[in-house]
Amino acid sequence: MRSLTTKLGLLVLGLALTGCGSSSNVPVGRLRVVHTSPNAPLVDVLVDNNRELASVPYKASSPYLALLSGTRNIKVNAAGTTSSVINANVPIETGKDTTVLAVGRLAGIEPLVLSDNNTAPAAGNVKLRLVHSAPGAGNVDIYVTVPDAVLSVVPPTLTNIPFKGVSPYLSVPAGNYRVRITPAGTKTVAIDSGTLSLAAGQIRTAVAVGDPSVDQALTAIVLADN
Known part of the structure; x- marks a missing residue:
């Protein structure tokens, strides 16, 4: 089986070549898929019944696919079956990007x-978005601070975010940051991103994932959106 990277590369290349010919005005948008279900197996992703991604593991993200x-x-x-755990119709808009997380x-x-x-x-500046995709955590507070900030003396950036909650994009000056996530109303850190070095112009999505009840530690993955 071809690797995920190879498969994606061929797909994007084929679409790009098509765009250089007579079909350059074909309307396309982009789709990215992220596997955040903590006890789901490897998965295949099908678009209109065509398999585009194969054997995607937990915490993996595809690049954007042009569709x-x-x-x-x-x-x-x-993976390798016709058994669908998700079957959804997703609108793809011309010139716009969409992310689908399996949660x-x-x-x-x-x-x-x-x-x-x-x-x-x-x-x-940079843009940073935060997503709560950790079924093993309840509502959470999220702190976006400089790396050495003392949590006990700073207020949360976002409060009482539920599972599947998504923040607006935060626009902050480029630099070093740290994202810490606590159970809502507490200062007990459940997820700590460590230092994130964000350069001017970058757009990032930080996703809280994990569920200790199925032996998957709470952690964060950071997606490069541009």
Whole structure:
């Protein structure tokens, strides 16, 4: 089986070559898929019943895939099978980016569809979005601080965020940051990103994942949106 990277590279290359010919005005949008279900197996991702991603592991993210605009049927199957754990119709808009996260434990897995805003941040700034995709955590507070900030003396950046909650994009000056996530109303750190070095112009999405009840530690993954 070809690797995920190879498969994606061939798909994007083929679409790019098509765009250079007579079909350059074909309307396309972009789709990214992220596997955040802590006890789901490797999965395949099908777009309109064509397998585009194979054997995607937990915490993995695809690059953006260029797709024809319109409503696309997205299926997430247990790898190598026709058994769909997610079957959803997702609108793909011309010139816009969409992220679909597979969220929740396997028994209740579902798609979380995000509309991405990858327009450039203000000069000298970065854009940071935060997503709660950790079914093993309840409502949480999120702190976005300089790396050495003492949590006990700073207020949370976002409060009482539920599972599947998504923040607006935060526009902050480029520099070093640290994202810490606590159970809502406490200062007990459940997830610590460590130092994130963010350069001017970058857009990033930090996703809280994990569920200790199925032996997957609470942690964060950071997606490069541009």
